[in-house]
Amino acid sequence: MKETEKHILIVGAGPAGIEAAEHLSDLGYQISIVEKDEAIGGKLNNWHQLFPDHRPAKEVLSHLVNKLPKNVKFYLNSTVTKTIKEENLFNVEINGKTKIQCDSILLTVGFDVFDARIKEEYGYGIYDNVVTSADLEHIFNQNNKILTTQGKIPKKIAFINCVGSRDEKVGNLYCSSVCCVTGVKQAIEAKQMAPDAEVFMFYMDIRMYGRFYEDLYLEAQEKYHVQFIRGRLSEVAELQDGSLLLKADDTLAGCPIKVHADLVVLLIGFVPAASCNSLSKMLNIECAKDGFFAPCDVHIDRNSTGTEGIYMAGACTGPKNLEASLADARSAALKIHYHLVHGKATNLINELS
Amino acid sequence: MILEGKKRVWNEYQKEIADDKYFYARSCIRQNFFPGAEKTFLQIMRNELGKEVYDDPKHTTCTGIAYHTDIIPLETIMTVVARQFSLMSESGYENYVPSCITSFGIYTEILELWEHNPELEEKARDFLYKSTKREFKKPKNLAHASDVIFKFRNEIAQKAKHRLVNCNTGEPLRVIEHIGCHYARMFPHKGVGGAEYPYVLAGLAESFGGEVVDYPERRTCCGFGFRQYLVQANRGYSVACSKRKFESMAPFNPDVIITNCPGCPYFLDRWQYVISEMEGKIYGQNGHGIPVLTFEELAGLMMGYNPWDIGLQMHQISIEPLLDKIGIEYNMHNKYCDAEGNFMGKPEIPELVKFY
Numbered sequence: 001m002k003e004t005e006k007h008i009l010i011v012g013a014g015p016a017g018i019e020a021a022e023h024l025s026d027l028g029y030q031i032s033i034v035e036k037d038e039a040i041g042g043k044l045n046n047w048h049q050l051f052p053d054h055r056p057a058k059e060v061l062s063h064l065v066n067k068l069p070k071n072v073k074f075y076l077n078s079t080v081t082k083t084i085k086e087e088n089l090f091n092v093e094i095n096g097k098t099k100i101q102c103d104s105i106l107l108t109v110g111f112d113v114f115d116a117r118i119k120e121e122y123g124y125g126i127y128d129n130v131v132t133s134a135d136l137e138h139i140f141n142q143n144n145k146i147l148t149t150q151g152k153i154p155k156k157i158a159f160i161n162c163v164g165s166r167d168e169k170v171g172n173l174y175c176s177s178v179c180c181v182t183g184v185k186q187a188i189e190a191k192q193m194a195p196d197a198e199v200f201m202f203y204m205d206i207r208m209y210g211r212f213y214e215d216l217y218l219e220a221q222e223k224y225h226v227q228f229i230r231g232r233l234s235e236v237a238e239l240q241d242g243s244l245l246l247k248a249d250d251t252l253a254g255c256p257i258k259v260h261a262d263l264v265v266l267l268i269g270f271v272p273a274a275s276c277n278s279l280s281k282m283l284n285i286e287c288a289k290d291g292f293f294a295p296c297d298v299h300i301d302r303n304s305t306g307t308e309g310i311y312m313a314g315a316c317t318g319p320k321n322l323e324a325s326l327a328d329a330r331s332a333a334l335k336i337h338y339h340l341v342h343g344k345a346t347n348l349i350n351e352l353s
Numbered sequence: 354m355i356l357e358g359k360k361r362v363w364n365e366y367q368k369e370i371a372d373d374k375y376f377y378a379r380s381c382i383r384q385n386f387f388p389g390a391e392k393t394f395l396q397i398m399r400n401e402l403g404k405e406v407y408d409d410p411k412h413t414t415c416t417g418i419a420y421h422t423d424i425i426p427l428e429t430i431m432t433v434v435a436r437q438f439s440l441m442s443e444s445g446y447e448n449y450v451p452s453c454i455t456s457f458g459i460y461t462e463i464l465e466l467w468e469h470n471p472e473l474e475e476k477a478r479d480f481l482y483k484s485t486k487r488e489f490k491k492p493k494n495l496a497h498a499s500d501v502i503f504k505f506r507n508e509i510a511q512k513a514k515h516r517l518v519n520c521n522t523g524e525p526l527r528v529i530e531h532i533g534c535h536y537a538r539m540f541p542h543k544g545v546g547g548a549e550y551p552y553v554l555a556g557l558a559e560s561f562g563g564e565v566v567d568y569p570e571r572r573t574c575c576g577f578g579f580r581q582y583l584v585q586a587n588r589g590y591s592v593a594c595s596k597r598k599f600e601s602m603a604p605f606n607p608d609v610i611i612t613n614c615p616g617c618p619y620f621l622d623r624w625q626y627v628i629s630e631m632e633g634k635i636y637g638q639n640g641h642g643i644p645v646l647t648f649e650e651l652a653g654l655m656m657g658y659n660p661w662d663i664g665l666q667m668h669q670i671s672i673e674p675l676l677d678k679i680g681i682e683y684n685m686h687n688k689y690c691d692a693e694g695n696f697m698g699k700p701e702i703p704e705l706v707k708f709y
Binding site for chain 1: 354360361362549567570572604605
């Protein structure tokens with residue numbers, strides 16, 4: 001069988017899914033993509049600018065989408081409802097009616113953002129001027145300026161790190177890895193839009209692990225005078241004028257503090273996509289204790305699942321930045337190619353057995 | 354403020370509250386601080402709502418304060434709690450209703466502890482049997498007395514003679530609701546509305562037409578905090594804690610503070626006087642301070658009970674300005690008379706806080 005006759009189903013049309021589709025298509029495979037939303041691009045659609053260079057998100061998204069071959073078949077507003085494996089083929093049902101057959105499945109279902117309402121004490125969904133980092137990107141996209149819900153330019157803006165991450169109380173022990181740099185990027189953008197505003201960031205640790213992230217952190221301090229306060233937010237209360245009073249600890253000064261703010265931005269973390277759980281049951285794939293898909297081997301085979309022919313890439317295996325997700329997608333594409341060319345599984349489980 | 358957001362939280366924290374046949378466990382301190390409150394609760398439950406409430410004279414303290422101040426060990430409090438449950442079982446009741454928030458927290462905590470550590474429950478049963486030859490069943494339903502009043506709030510409001518509305522302006526009175534720390538902080542799902550935005554008193558105030566005020570130090574302790582009051586050298590912390598709350602609520606011009614814990618009304622009431630003497634600072638309107646009510650007193654007042662029959666003369670901060678706003682008539686001559694009409698004597702008048 002030639003590669004062109006082989007069919008790969010990708011579940012999730014975010015950046016990882018699109019990137020894998022392009023590379024697998026280049027290798028000669030027929031590609032179908034199932035996407036639960038009405039548009040492709042995933043969360044990149046909602047982002048204004050990317051770290052660490054403030055590049056417009058739309059530019060990267062356009063680049064990814066424009067590279068996609070025309071013969072990729074999309075199933076939008078769709079989900080996989082049933083899968084049966086027969087020998088080396090998967091019979092897949094989409095939206096409970098459409099049936100397709102494929103030789104391999106790639107899961108790129110991405111992640112969901114943490115529901116900040118769970119941190120009730122922060123008042124998201126209750127106090128008007130408490131927003132999330134995802135909301136702020138939307139505000140930037142809509143207005144290209146930063147405003148309170150009263151339509152005023154905020155004089156004080158507080159960013160809160162680790163909302164839903166590294167938090168035993170909500171059951172998420174992991175670091176979401178990109179919230180620190182997202183917050184620093186947004187703090188700089190907020191200062192650019194409201195130069196007179198005082199901007200604070202409450203943090204436990206600033207984890208600037210990526211290339212040029214540390215530069216961004218220094219720039220925020222030296223050029224934009226963002227004030228970094230080491231300590232977690234305890235609670236938020238609303239005052240009569242709609243502004244907010246924050247109670248927090250300053251662990252370096254060793255004392256509790258109160259800070260007034262006109263706008264509070266909660267830097268929400270990653271949580272496993274809602275479909276992770278259902279797909280793991282349907283496809284007999286393991287999820288790790290954090291709820292994200294468990295790779296076959298965390299060090300040397302991150303794209304294989306325990307089921308032959310099913311692979312995964314991107315943030316569905318844990319929090320990742322965009323470039324890591326794209327690299328992971330290319331890696332998965334190659335993994336699938338080897339599997340289909342050699343006609344056998346190449347994942348570590350089979351090698352070992 | 355997005356009210357829908359609060360309602361969403363309230364909906365997530367519903368609890369089961371039995372609708373009749375209650376075993377009532379009184380509070381050690383509520384009986385002493387505000388002696389009319391528990392009587393008012395029983396009167397409303399039995400006479401207004403027609404419910405069966407058993408008030409067992411054989412029950413004791415739950416020893417919660419001793420437990421939280423490290424005076425007694427876990428085994429002791431478990432055995433005392435086991436005895437309380439045995440009294441309930443012996444009298445044929447299954448629905449346990451403590452008056453005290455600390456007790457409610459203790460019972461909730463110990464039931465959870467037994468749930469996860471059955472060997473501790475066995476230990477408590479063993480200790481109880483060896484010391485008293487008693488046995489017990491665990492409550493089918495555990496609810497604080499304020500939960501029960503909350504459950505019947507609409508029925509009470511329908512029967513009420515008064516509303517939490519300024520009789521001169523028609524405006525709703527501004528209500529500060531203060532929830533005892535041990536009500537839902539340890540187990541948010543055991544409290545009506547959860548721990549962060551409790552609805553148990555807010556709902557009660559709303560049913561009487563009041564407007565609940567959300568202020569920054571809403572979640573802060575009343576100042577009791579056990580060790581910060583019980584250890585005399587720490588009492589400065591207690592006053593400072595209450596002061597922080599008063600400073601925070603003052604700009605919102607509250608008309609009344611309502612509470613569900615026995616300790617909170619005492620400290621929020623008495624410390625207003627202490628702060629006035631220490632710093633010359635008086636909160637509330639016209640130099641009278643902010644009146645403080647327990648939930649039973651509030652319900653009793655709304656029902657039209659005589660303020661002096663339900664013990665409101667025991668408050669340090671005069672309650673009369675609130676009565677005037679609501680339009681409740683009262684007789685000043687009876688304020689300090691006992692049930693037979695005998696004059697009991699007047700308290701010393703404070704220097705700064707205006708007193709009726």
